Amino acid sequence: MTTGEFTEDGQPAGVRWAPDRASQPSAEYGTLLLAVLAMATLTAARSASYPHGMILLAQSGLALSVPLAFLWLRRRHPALAGEERYLALLVPVWCILPWGLEAILRSWGIGEAHELLMLVSLQHGALILGVFPQRRRCQQVSALLGGFLVLFAVVIEARPLVFLLAGLHGVWLLWWLMARYWERLQDARSAIQVTSCLPVRWSIWGGTVLATLLVASVFGASGGATYVLRGMMPASGGERWYDPFARAGVGDGDAMVAAREDAMSFGPVESELFLESQMPTLYDMFNELYGEPLRPQEKQERAVNLMGETIRYPDQRVAETRQSGREFSTLRRRVRRRNRVLDDRDSPAMLYAVGEVPSHLGLETFDMFDGVTWSSTPRGNVLPALTERIEGERCWFYFRQPGRSPIERDSRTHALKVINLKTNRVPAPPYLTAVHIDRLDQADFWGWTDDGMPAMVAREQIPQLTVLHVRSRQWNLQELRETDFTRSWSRASSDGWGGESSSDGFPHAYLQVPLGLRPRLEDWSEAWTRGVPRGWRQVEAVVRRLRQDFRREAEPVGVEAGDVVQHFLKRGSGPEYAFATTAALMLRQLGYPTRLVAGFYARGERYDRMAGQTSVLAEDAHVWVEVGVDAGTWVTIEPSPGYRAPREALGWRQRVAEWGRAGLRAAAGHPWQILGALCLLIAVWRSRLRWMDAVARGGWWLAGRFGTERRLRATIRLLEWRCRRSGQARPPHVTLSQWYATLAGSLPPETSHAVQCFLRQSERLLYCPRQPPRTPGEASAVALACCEVVRGLNLSCLRESLPLPDGVGTGSDRPTRMPPNTQ
Amino acid sequence: MTASERNSSGRVANAAETACAHQVAIDRLREALNGVLIGKSDTVEMVLACLLARGHLLFDDLPGLGKTTLAKAIAVAVGGAFARVQCTPDLLPSDITGFNVFNQKTREFEFREGPVFSDVLLADEINRATPRTQSALFEAMAERQVTIDRLTYRLSESFFVIATQNPVESHGAYPLPEAQLDRFAMKLRIGYPDAASELQMLAAQVAGLDRVGGQVREAVIDPEQLRKLQQHVTQMPVSRVVQEYLVALAQATRQHREVMLGLSPRGLITWQRVAQARAHLQGRDFVLPDDVQHVARPVLEVRLAGNFDGALQVVDEIVQSVPVPVSDTNRRGPRNE
Secondary structure, eight states: OOOSOBOTTSOBTTTOOGGGBOSOTTHHHHHHHHHHHHHHHHHHHHHTTOSOHHHHHHHHHHHHHHHHHHHHHHHHOGGGGGGGGGHHHHHHHHHHHHHHHHHHHHHTTOOOOHHHHHHHHHHHHHHHHHTOTTBHHHHHHHHHHHHHHHHHHHHHOOOHHHHHHHHHHHHHHHHHHHHHHHHHHHOGGGGSOOOOOOSOOHHHHHHHHHHHHHHHHHHHHTTOHHHHTBTTBOSOSOTTOOOTTOSSSTTOOTTTOGGGTOTTTOGGGGSHHHHHSOOOOHHHHHHHHHOEEOOOOOOOOOOOOOOGGGOOOTTSOOOOOSSSOOEEESOEEOOOOOOSSOTTOSOOEEEEEESSSSEEEEEEEEOEEOSSEEEOOOOGGGSOOOEEEEETTEEEEESSOTTSSTTEEEEEEEEEEESSOOOSBOOBOTTEEEEEOTTOOOGGGOEEOTTSOEEOTTSSSOOTTOEEEEEEEEEOOHHHHHSOGGGGGTTSOGGGTOSOBOTTSOBHHHHOOOGGGHHHHHHHHHHHTTTOOSSHHHHHHHHHHHHHHOEEOSOOOOGGGOSHHHHHHHHSEEOHHHHHHHHHHHHHHHTOOEEEEEEEEEOGGGEETTTTEEEEEGGGEEEEEEEEEETTEEEEEOOSTTSOOOOOOOOHHHHHHHHHHHHHHHHHHOHHHHHHHHHHHHHHHHTHHHHHHHHHHHHHHHHHTTOHHHHHHHHHHHHHHHHHHTTOOOOTTSOHHHHHHHHGGGSOHHHHHHHHHHHHHHHHHHHOSSOOOOOHHHHHHHHHHHHHHHHHSOHHHHHHSOOOOTTTTSSTTOTTTSOGGGO | OOHHHHHHHHHHHHHHHHHHHHHHHHHHHHHHHHHHSTTOHHHHHHHHHHHHTTOOEEEEOOTTSSHHHHHHHHHHHTTSOEEEEEOOTTOOHHHHHEEEEEETTTTEEEEEEOTTSSSEEEEETGGGSOHHHHHTHHHHHHHSEEEETTEEEEOOTTOEEEEEEOSSOOTTOOOOOHHHHTTSSEEEOOOOOOHHHHHHHHHHHHTTOSSSSOOOOSOSSOHHHHHHHHHHHHTOOOOHHHHHHHHHHHHHHHHOTTEEEOOOHHHHHHHHHHHHHHHHHTTOSSOOHHHHHHTHHHHHHTTOEESOSOHHHHHHHHHHHSOOOOTTGGGGOOOOO
């Protein structure tokens, strides 16, 4: 590779090509054969997952066509050996071509994963570079690309044919390397010292390496971009992007989810294997996480004999409600965890989630609390009816009509793949509005549970591997913060809450507090909300105090505690359900309806960048609180430290403030990385002119490959740019010769001479309508002059030269052009 | 070598010989004039450019600075007929163009040619002639012909008017009309010589020489050579971008707030021709924006009319307002940095 730099003997590297050329023509077919073998290996690997064999063959034929055409052209017209001038243009175009073809094929429903497409691009590059064996650099790059292709092909596909071809490639590569080695030894010209002169400086290489190290340290040491950029952007990369040709991920691959073919059967998930397996429920997970609920020892009391019809026979099946009546005890005991590694489970995940994380996925709600146990009151009869809506080709079932609440904002969608979760309830993000399963268009599949959660009521559980698309709404709480939202409750219909209502229109259950707890809760809640206006700010004040002043610990609240809330407040620490219970009761004491929600917390830390999805494990079972702000509108709050409340849809001012806070958090969390980045930025900023000059010189060097005229024009543009950047911009009315001839006055003689030569040639190029063709000698002289000018009139030289007076170019101020006594 | 290659190389050789001959003639002319007018090589260059562009020259300067001497030297150097007219208020048009006289012997009218029937005409103190007399030069300067009594007489192809005027004395003087000024290619000032040149002149007087370098006593080129030179200059190619630059400058003269009478199309053509001549004098076969700018002051000063005192300043403003065409960057207009 050569540029406008000069070699040690003073010759411009851009003019002398000989040291870069291969000395023997025997490499003409060797490199190309190497690339063809690599192509064959890759094609064999691709064919395993590509069902359209003819298209694959056609693509391979196309990839070979241009290289073969070049070989034929060279044999028929040896004079066209100079076609390498177009190499710089040909290689990028030929490498981009597969992407264009892929776009066409995808419009026909045929396609490949992006990583394979990238390999095909590299394959094209290796083939086209293999056609230019006279360039040693082309040979080397072609062989390197071929080796990479073979390596990748062996990794992605273990077929005998692939191994065979890879072995052939290895043998040929060995021969090729030996041949190149002996060639270089025999080449007398290889002894010539050639200065490698890429158009970049050491500062640029150093900066690039530093930036790479910094990025690697930030992203590598901290567990990924999701963690580092938390708060700055959605923590999940999911965001509804879906590639049907991807080779892994949620919702991809028709064979993975049989429901795509038959919505009623759900394919393999109802196989015996799965039916017989012991999969955990949500309560198994709670038991694993928090321990088992404590059951008071039943005392043997005196009893009387009952009549025969009231006797319950042990073999008679007792009716059991599956939809409600489940309880959540806040007193538990630590047990040795069973089934930490469940058998017959391919994946430890309960769910896979694609979409914004962290996110709460609720499964069950509780409204009644008796001091120890949470339970729920059936209120399914007041819940709204489902509506069905076709959007595109998808059938969405709406559990709530969007736009009912004034705090609703943007809609968001999650894709949830059920793996080991055994329930018919839909893992619902906060304020769920609609659900969709591919090809499922029957509304009677869906319904509400008695505690007000959406569920697939037609089944006992959602089949494994089913992909649920759930749509929910974000909210903006600014309005709630500014007004007391509880004022409108007395006017609101109590139907929206469900159940019996208080005199204010509130349902009793959501405001119920055990009598024994009221005095203490009243004291605490008043102390925490003193001076805070009534409304959402009081809710936030309670949550803030809980998150700041209390510590989360895994140890469950035992029976010795007696009262979980009192124990928690006294001890200052507790598990998540203690936080949630305390927050719910304290807010109830303040007059805000609350309910406890049990479900999962999809953590951003579990986001898998390769798969593009977040795993939700059994350890992610979580309990939190929702506050009722309107009839049927529940807003999630997160009182437990270490968990993030659902992201609020912010206005631009709020967003800016949030960014600022996130930036401060990031700075506090990664001070050295931030400091390093700042130093790097300052260094980059201070050396920006060098960077930009290096890029401009790269463009100039590239333009010089396309002939003398382009070289001259590129030189003019480069000098004009340098003049502007160095504060010596040529005034528009000043001609080139006036400007540069004056600047060249302070240059060394040889540079000054080169500037004069460059100016003469530039003027002829720009203003002479009849230009005679240049001889090779003239072209060489022009190239030399351009190189010398670009080297001599550099940024520092231009900065040091004094600016010309304003009158330049208008006559009498030009001492060498028009004397003052002419007029 | 094929026939076409032979023809091509032959044409190239002929062109080189012609260019060489032209350069020799110009060098002789330049040397002769520089020998007469000491220390004024730039003025001589302008005079030569005006001569090669087939334009007419107006010297606007004080007495005694060598205007007449230079005009006579030009006349002698180009080898043509020289005529001088001392313009006074009682000078009649026929004193310049010529008149018909009745011949008693032949009983017919005979035409007596005036001074315009020469190769170089020096109209000294032209602003002292009445406008009527000044107007007699209109047709001669623009079309190189005169019409007297319904008969048209062709003048010399290399007819060249050098007029002088004194800018200081306005008493009894008649300013030249705009139509007359537009027929001049440029207006030049010779200016005082520098001290060294004046010392050189004084020393030459003591030695008894009339001029330091001596007078031009014989022609250095003949009228035919001059016509070829002028023809060669006229045929010099001008690129499209330079012509666009000229047009932009001409439009700028018409849009300038202080200029009432902008550049006429005739003036624009003259400007291009003078730029061609200047390029030729520099040894180039194409015109640069530098050439256009270089001759802008003398060409524009003679023909711009308006409410301004310093015409040169206005010319500078006009030139500075139009970007020079350089590469593709100027198509986006000037940058304000």
